[in-house]
Amino acid sequence: MSMTYDIRLRIAYAYDSPAASSRAMLRMMPRTLPGQQLLYGVLGTDPAPSYRRDDLDFFGNATTQVAHDMRLRRIAFSFEGRVRRSAFSGGLDLSPRRDALARELAAAASIAPDSPHHFLGASPRVPHEPEIAAFAQETVEGGMSTMAAVDAISRRLHDEFTFDPSATEVTTTPIEAFAARRGVCQDISHVMIGALRSLSIPAGYVSGFLRTIPPAGRPRLEGADAMHAWVRAWCGTEMGWLEFDPTNAIRAGTDHVTVALGRDYSDVAPAKGSLRSAGSHASTHQVDVIPV
């Protein structure tokens, strides 16, 4: 089974006191991966930039750096394109027991981008937190397979967290969200990543889109979707990386479209900006994921 989507993403900023120049780093272009194909896509900025450079980052995500040598009251970055997604196979748990994972890790002598070693230590947005580690420890049992442990953490987080966009911001730390047991996909994913790493299970962050299905009989609202985030965990040499969506307590599937992979949000933020300006700014995100 496969799905094809037309995807639109628009991120816009407005500034009170614009700076003389600005520069931004964008990661908005969906990846091509096993099970996912970017059929076509265009990334644009409005107004057109003074400078643009497209590249791939360490983890293979498409990056675009744009610079504007002009004062901007508003700026918009947009992606439009079509992605085909096919269902993952699997279901059989072939992952090693948790206590056997370390051996497989040690055998993975690599610092290449797909190496699990990048996803074990603290990362900029996911520091080591003893409370989250304790939570992880009490959630799993000794004899569990790695995959079962990941699943258990994902489900428990889903059960205990209240999805609440008003509770957190993009800069909220995992421990703050964890203490409140509230937040959005970014927060829940960060907490889960921290929990898995504390169990020595390599875990990373995925940013992307989730197709939302409108309530029966109601039309789909334009631009009402949001970018989504979920978690990938390394479940041993045999199974490799598996993706879990703790916000919805499901495995990532044909409804999920991956844009970027990284250690945490800081590696994959769709738009990082730098404006030499002191004033306040406002931003809007609009996302449409339309099945074709």
Place this chain on the structure above:
Amino acid sequence: MAEDGTETAPADKARARLLDGYDPPPGVADELKRADGSLRPVWAPLIDHLAAQSSETRARSFARGDQYLHDAGVYFRQYTGQGSTERVWPLSHLPVVISGEEWRGLTEGIVQRAELLERVMADLYGPGELVRNGHLPAELVARNPEWLRPIVGAEPRSGHFLHMLAFEIGRSPDGSWFVLGDRTQAPSGTGFALENRMATGRVFHDFFPDANVERLAGFFRAARDAINGLRGDENARAAILTPGLHTDTYYEHAYIARYLGFMLLECEDLKVQDGKLMVRTIDGPEPVSVLWRRLDSRFADPLELDESSALGTPGMVSALRGGAMTMVNCLGSGVLEARALMAFLPRIARALLGEPLKLPNIATWWCGQGAERDYVLANLERMMIGPALSTKLPFDIDGTTALGGKFRGAAQEPVADWLRREGGGLVGQEAVSLSTTPAMIGGRMVPRPMVVRVFAMRTPEGWTVMPGGYARIGRTEDPTALAMQAGGSVADVWVTSKQPVRTETLGPSGDQPYVRRRPGHLPARAADNLFWLGRYVERAESGVRLLRAWHLRLEEYGPGTVPVVDSLRRFLRGFGFETGRAVPPHLLGLFDSATGCAAKVRDRFSNDGWNALSDLSASAHGMATRVQHGDDAARAMSVLLRKLAGFAGLVHDNMFRFNGWRFLTLGRALERADQIAAVLQVFAAPDTPPGGLDSAVEVGDSVMTHRRRYAVETSRSTVIDLLALDADNPRSIRFQVDILREDEARLSGEVSHRRVDEAARRILTLQTELAVATPEQIGPERLTEIRSRLAGISDALTARYLS
């Protein structure tokens, strides 16, 4: 002398007296004495020189060195719980003496290590084979916060990642040298080594010249030429990138910039434009193609590295990857500083170079491996155990380190449990006893532990090592308290030769044809600081004059009796000078602001100028604590005025007319014109109280001139004529606007085909109006208008040059 036994008895006795009580602790090597207690020959000349001195002579010599450091303004930044302060430079006056022969051996080891580190870095940011082949555990790289993923795959334009390195070395009890730490990120200390040399040269001014000590200038010349050689394009610049004023080594950044003639830049001076690195100057963006980076890598670019960095330049990484510049050293070089790396370097050396390390490093065991962890556990007594990825030196012990099986701080869990739990996060390092070297403490020569930082620079001919170094010496016998922050001191390192050494200087010799160097581009931020320095100093001077006028009248008439006394007080308060205190805090604030601006452009400021300004500020602060209202304060203000005149004299008589000077002058002229206009608004108004006109003339420092010029009492016309319109009076608005006109024209003259721009147009208009005005036309409203025009000129100058 020592070897052939021909020394005479009195010298022998003097030597014995000097060395009396110099007893190195057992089981360590001593720099001065051999194990059998005899003096090492390389020290003999220095020891005999010292022994022949009376203690008074010696004290005077030491004081000469301290005076040099004081005059040069060398300081270090001491951090306390409450922040940081500048402290006196803690020079240990006795150098560490090392023979040229021994040094040559060391040099070979250092060069080998530099080459090895280059190869390791190239692999970690390239193919990653060290990890794949099992020479280095993946997690030590992947978890190292200094291994910067955005740099992976980058190919340095120069062909090399590393250009300038430092190594912390110590001597073990068997007399051999070993490396305690590699300084690859942004090594500091070359400038401090040079300052220590200058000061120690002063201390031993009658001995040093003939002591056959290898000179340092050759190394700096090689460093400068090597860095300039990396530019690629003759028109592009090399610069030093500093995190700024609040870094502990800022003094050194400014010092080296001045000494070697590089621009000193902060990240905000830089921008990336069309993939190239540019410095914002008063003439617009200019290319920079080499950065001698003194800023830690991860702060360099908020877009691709630490996103919370307020110091960085967005796009820096992209420019580096694109080959727009060379960095000394390449971003990401801090990965080589991790302690744990030293556990693997001996093997890596054999794998990459096919030979063992010539200079061993401190024995290190990474506790992520079972056998190594067990070994550390079994030998806790002689281990320092700490974080594997820490970049601190082994002896730099904090709360996260266990020494001899114990933590220094409060009781924590047993070390064995810690090791089992944290394993891969820890290393054990052998707690080797460092050698001791003589220090003069309390008039006696005593042995103190030491480490030496040595420096290597890549040149087109290969690595060159500075013949000397930067020694750090413990305050006590405790080898874990070497750091300056812990009260340690620093010393010069003398590498001596048997033959007379060549006296070297930085430049080519005098009989070669000279070239006049194009004046460097002035970064907009530096210009802005100079402009505001000019404004603040002038604003302070105006305040001092007003305060003096007020205090004098207060003394004469008392408060509340004569209207002009109150007018002056109200006027002062209008400018923020609260008169409750004889020396208002606002005045001190102005001096602080001026010093703050000057501190940010230390590399462009003479020591004399800096010292004059510091003295001025310190005097004002001192007066504030003791001066009384009235005559006492008036006299204090006179003292400040004389010091201000001294500073102005240094600036205006001694400073070369670089563009930087023009900004200082523009700031001063703008501020003075505005201050005069403000005074005239009130004290030359038709309703000014009796004595107001005289106050204006007095504050305008024009009493004598007025008397000579007009031979009548002050009237509105004469005062306005003299202080607003007179083109020959340096205290008139017109005179200052003429200065604005002249200096702005010279600034913009460098691009003469340009149309007259906003700033020039505004200045010219005001100048013309003042030239044709009569005193009767200059009433309070007109003065208000003049002041707003001056503000407009300031804004236009800022927009044109300073942003």
